[in-house]
Amino acid sequence: MTTIVEQLSAYAAALRYEDLPCKVVHQAKRLIIDTIGCALGGFESEPARIARDIAGTVTSTQPATVMVSGQRTSPDLAAFANGVMIRFLDFNDGYTSTGESGHPSDSIAAVLSMAELMKRSGKEMIAATVLAYEVFCRICDEVDLKPLGFDHVTVGGMASTAAAARLFGLSEERIAEAFNLGIAPNIALYQTRIGHVSMWKGCAYANASRNAVFAAMLASRGMTGPSPIFEGVGGYFKAVTRAPFQLAAPGGREHPFKIMECSIKRFPLGQYSQTVVQAALEVRDKIRSAAEIAEVRIETVSTAIRLMAGDPDKWEPATRETADPSMPYTGAVALIHGSVEEHLFDENYLRDPEIRALTRRLKA
Structure with missing residues (x-):
């Protein structure tokens, strides 16, 4: 039986643009454009500024570009800086399954860096x-990492590694080594997304992409x-998932591509709250x-409530x-403002007594 890495590296080496149906190409273009738009929106954020400051300390004989600023830095730090911008607004795409969920467009940071x-x-x-x-998406379908204490960016790093190694032009054997080098040191903890959430929430996948680019570079040198x-x-399987799994057949031939199951967000907030906000806006006109x-009762899937x-x-964020x-x-x-836009996450709104009072009257 072939190993998981053998399956992934064989697919990464074999997939061709010509294998992609027109609707898949169109969806990829939509998501790339959406992702770049998210990066533009996140450019002025504090985490993005910090990432650019770090990127600016490094020059490289083989550079890549940080979006918007035009800085030239090492490919891995460019992937990190771009990834931080992409993720900051929590506005980029979403994928949900019976296993793990997340935002695969975060890997586009690694794609941009290596393609350049x-x-x-x-x-x-x-x-x-x-x-x-x-x-x-295929790995997310097989395991829910959150109850095990691990973050979805652990899978994101694998996705970014596949893309980076493929764009580097590595052989199937070298792609396999990139996976080995990318996975072993880069297992992310779920504490990133619970409790008092820090800036790292929007940086974790960017860091996975940074490490993925570095893993591909290492593999390229042997x-x-x-x-x-x-x-x-x-x-x-032993340390993270506690049990083995097998991957379903990947996209191509008679099998659909998972990118078609990914959604573009309407609002800059968590994907499981998109329909909650939509419902709130639809009933708002009925409220003076x-x-x-007196009370707002939200009924949704248990995963949404848990997350x-x-x-x-x-x-009380x-x-x-x-x-x-x-x-x-x-x-x-x-319900109060009739929208959920970027400025409504500013500190003065987080402390707004009207918002806090209504929050206490919500039941999920």
């Missing part, structure tokens, strides 16, 4: 994007990594004043990073 470095065509960039989505990284006695609301309303900080995935906060904001 290697002077790849737009078609090659699209194929690498579709590849990243396949890896991310570095080897621990193997079998999934099935070994100290590998991913939020002060007249978006499952800890006390989600009910003190940071933007805690508020945008907060179902109570975003629901209350939508």
